[in-house]
Amino acid sequence: MVDLVVRGGLVFDGTGAAPVVADVAVQDGRVVAVGPDLALKGDEEIDAAGKMVTPGWVDIHTHYDGQITWDSRMTPSSTLGATTVVAGNCGVGFAPVRPQDHDTLIRLMEGVEDIPGAALHEGLSWDWESFDDYMKAVERLPHDIDVAVQVPHGALRVYVMGERGANRDPATAEENATMRRLTAEAISAGALGFSTTRTMVHRTADGDLTPTIGAARDEMIAIAQGLADAGSGVLQIVSDFREMDEEFALLREMMVVSGQPLSFSMVQADVVPDQWRHLMTRLDQAAEDGLPMKAQVAGRPVGLMLGLQGSAHPFISRPSYQAIKDLPLAGKVAAMRDPDFRARLIAEAPLKDHPFINSLAGAHHKMFELGDPPNYEPDPSESLGRRAKALGVNPDELIYDALVADEGRAFLYFPMHNYVEGSLDNVRTMLANPNTLSGLSDGGAHVGAICDVSLPTYMLTHWCRDRTRGAKFELAEVIRSQTLDTARAVGLEDRGVLAPGYLADINIIDFDRLRLKPPYMVYDLPTGARRLMQEADGYVATIKSGQVIYREGQPTGALPGQLIRGFQPAPQALAAE
Template structure:
């Protein structure tokens, strides 16, 4: 006898994505969609006992960089380990389409520099079975994934494709250039791009140090491309910027949205260089929305922080002459030398400007650096810095850092929060997360593989903000679930998901909320060419469901690959009748 449902999640406590109070109910799934919610008599071909467990919509992460990984991998980890069932890639103006064959290496160097994905990984991993952006989508459409994937047209690739060397060198676009870019943007949106992204930050450079091609693109160029989306009648805009002159740049973004009518989101964090600027930007955001402009800010629920270690891109001793002698040794060889008393003494005696860039201008930022523990603390107090620990022990901070990195066979890591943590607390993040026009984002899943490991944002948003925070106010569970399901989905036009309601996509998480926790980041060598990347696992995800199929059980993949390329925005469903 045929079962009433393909899947029933029984007796769970639903935070359904609407923001309403949790309630107990069954969820019946049929043909990849939620068919019924309530006390269901009908049986499922498969059933999950969710009594005592939290049931949420699948998380929608709108700020990732799986543009390369999606061409060679089926599992978009680490995101899919953290309850994410839909990702949007192509953010920050970087990606691999459109691209002429002669520009392959140029775009790889840009991604290597901006997103810290090594050249050999990309050069061996990317199949390059496309040139135009629609070709790229066609290539992705042939593949199967553990989650759904949406893509955006990246400005850097577009600019180089149209302008060649002039585009890479950041020369102003001519009227003909802008017309060509607008036409490609229109075709991209019509082919299924969720939108267009650009970068205006000096943090984004090629691996040989050149700024991203889009850094100084003029308002006429950005407006022209936005009008290309407008001509297609679809697509969102995504912007990351240093906001060196926030009033001027925000005014420009406002004009672009007014002229094009396309929704826009921009990255918003507390910068250590101007820690008091973000409230002004929140006020501007409120006014823009009061004036009817569809603008949102993507914000981070914890610090954006760099990890340092002997397996990673950087460590505090990277530029020491002594360390350069052992830099290319395998990890075991490095550890052996670093534990040699004579070598250790020579290393510690050297002065170096090792931790620059993200760490600021200090030779060593011990006063902002923390020891990464097995149970990560993403809101650590000032008395937990390397400097403070060393002072209490009467030791040199460099010794404390070195000993910690040598722990666990040389796999110990240091954590340097460089955004959202200027005051050594997450009060700014709380202000941003509670602003009605902000949504969680900026996880950069799939990128920064040797420096940053923030694809776990969705898990820490739940654990820290709704359960574990002790240093300030928390957020209601229902509000945080809504923020990273329905709110993020709506931001990019995916109106068919993010709610547990009849007719919506059956993307679900079944979570042991009391047991939900993050593990410390670790290194895996599973990229093409044996490339290294940071990964981070979690406990507490009992099951993750994508389009009605269980893709993960207790954090391990089931082998099901129901995820597909998303072709553009998705309309809200019509309700299905309960069977």
């Protein structure tokens, strides 16, 4: 007898090998056997005939840093097949911290990751100071899936330097030494790695540059030495790469000094449409030179959800909208249905104190109705701008009416990055590179404007089944890309594979039924703050460490998830492989 047997599914083991019809037996949270017609009997058995059986998704780019301290369920990631998430990316987080800096870190997270400050003020207990204290606070709350955390550069810098750190003053040699020591202590205590941001795009809620922008080489190298002192840890970087050669030289030096792997975010931005090609050239050269450098790539556009319930839509900067912006949704919709209000708002010039909104408001060629199921690779001819031109009307009229649809709950899709040419062909080139990783889901972040947490599901539905506008990928390679590949990239070698000794993290999927639903807004964060949510049909069951945690997207009540402390070795019997 064993605890669980998943019978007769089409098993994709996560290695990229061709699938086979087999049983998967589980005991004490780990896979003990995979093969056809196993004689083992399970205390529980699941009939997976006609279904796919895969490892659980290992999502290495999320921002659940606050949520993991107050919520046992890592939704929506865990309802969409993730069994492991890595938080603490992009240099933002909540430890280490001194009491006087709580608000500074909240304003930083609110600005960079669009997580409501009121929810963070209400939800965070702040019963920690050191990074180890923070990890202990995370451990005190049971979770549905495994979570790992990284040391965020912003919090570390403010902790060591106080207001000078927040103001981006240069660190002294003594302060660099302290950051080195604290990084080593956190990694030794179980932090999975260190993250930083070096992009001008990231700002605090007050519009200020984040504390880590422009951090000097000496500071970055001191932190890399902290990883070397601990003998472990990964490096995660976000950068504009404005001075590409200089920046890459720094990343390479950090890897050499630390002796640890590094990943950076890579997207195609409209303002530098060919930068990703130059990044790939340098990435490939690093790999040839024996440096374990990877680029994290999103498998679809980084897309804004524009809507009356969200953080952004084209009319926020119109004077007439300012008069109704604080009304509840029903009040906004009632006001906007007034023909005189509609005509007046559409005719107005925008206020100049909303530069970001105004920059997207005129980009009618990049605004699309999302649809059901949502279409994340829309044809440019379907944009509201092109449709308006064909109809001979002002594009703002179509946009206005689309936002008011469904009682104001509708969202328009605005592909902000990865869609310069109006297709995902360049994204496919990025994904096909062996030195890239499937990432950038941003689970738990941008809760009022972006809902890319469903990327692992989209990789299966769009890239392996539904795409009509270009080449696809094979299921086995996509499954490997978000299980074994992502797990190994961050040192979690005990998961991502369905083979004896590995964690029994499993998805049972009805591939014919697998379908993403449109994102929608819920108000379930502390203080009733909003966040975008997304669901999918087709996840028959998600199993974490041998326990079924979701059936058809509904929680079972099981909470077997753990805080991961540091790198995890491969199972003993398979370590040689």
